[in-house]
Amino acid sequence: MAQKPSIPKGTRDFTPDEMVRRNYIFDSIKEVFQRYGYMPIETPAMENLDTLLGKYGDEGDKLLFKILNSGDFLNKADDGLLAQKDSNRLTGQISEKGLRYDLTVPFARFVVQHQNELSFPFKRYQIQPVWRADRPQKGRYREFFQCDVDVIGSDSLFNEVELIQIVDEVFRNLGIRVVIKLNNRKVLAGIAEIIGEASRLTDITVAIDKLEKIGLEKVNVELSEKGLTDDAIAKLQPILSLSGSNSGKLDQLAHIFASSELGTKGVEELREVLTIVESLDVETGVELDLTLARGLNYYTGAIFEVKALDMQIGSITGGGRYDDLTGIFGLKNVSGVGISFGADRIFDVMNQLELYPPEVTTTTQLMFVNFGPKEGAHCLKIASQLRKEGLKVEVYPDSAKMKKQMTYANKKNIAFVALVGEEEMNAGTVTLKNMESGEQSAMKVEDIIRTFTE
């Protein structure tokens, strides 16, 4: 007896029904990317482990899927480490490759390797799965697709603006109501500087990132536990309780940052981006959010996050500017900025809110009922003719019972069925039946084409 098949934790299968919906999402996103001049690339599912390690922080390193070396991998392993069961150190000896954790780091590697073939600024998009050994939850998978757009080799804030326009267009096209949250790492660094804890930037950002979720008091407790002085925490309070419009917040921040060069720079950048965005026809709300931190530690400037307004789920898109990701791979002074659309979360939102336009789920427009070998062969010819006109047509392959064929068309949501039996063959006509209204009439092939293409 065969064992019951299963798939690994946190992964999922997609049925044809789900794939048409997913492809609609991918196509919508791709179409916007292309309209802004981004070109596609792909990179391997696996990367060398040293390309990936150390780019996502300690937590990220733990979440990397590592691939066991081929062959007798234990042969080369150190006996001492083996005996001690020291997994951490042993890993380096038995695994040299890992599954990619995101698309940004492989992209940086790609840019460095291909720097002489590329012209900068280089704009690319990339839609591929990534893997994280996270514990799965709703909206959190171990394998999921990211749709990344990045510009590299340009410092201009126009790029940040363009990414906001892209986010706006993508979600408007898909019909998802969202808010774009914007912040800047320089502002966060400025805050750390001002309160006299410049070296604790990560601890501070991780803590204030939770402000909305756990409240001010608990954030302060956490900051204190992380070892911040009471004085520093006290200095932080007015910043955390900033409120009002984006420009109002920026004005207050500018004042606070009077003595911080870095913070001032961050405020200026935010102000410029927001000012330009306001002059364009961006409909999505862009909200300055000082508590937005983002864990990936390669960000250095603007950081973005997009939240769905009508569904409780983690952020569905996120990104930011990284000034020196390529530096690690030997290409200095190349700044990039990009964002990543989380296709699987977008898929979950679209499903929950049922945002698909009706035509997305229609595949076949017209199905020919098969009355027998002779009639079927005749239908095949008409079907080819219709396909040349761009119609999506199928001929039922077996001369099964009428009821079975009709039921098939029904299930597949096919709007029209064509009946061509001996009578129609002799008359040179096709009986076209509307499956919704039940109406049917005999017509010539040209009439059918006209019905569908008008």
Next chain:
RNA sequence: GUGAUUGUAGCUCAGUCGGUUAGAGCGCCAGAUUGUGGCUCUGGAGGCCGCCGGUUCGAAUCCGGUCUUUCACCCCA
């Protein structure tokens, strides 16, 4: 990774105190209906009760482990 939680037919779920042959609705297949689907009626198929082990005369039910699901933390798309 830490702490909880879930698993019974293709799907959603009942299943009493441990007790004979594990049920329902939906779906599926067939017939009523030979070239006309959806509605109705009739009949049928489909289950290692997640998996492994233990307790017991006897386990879907109790116990342990494991896998999976969902949730919180952590982190994130």
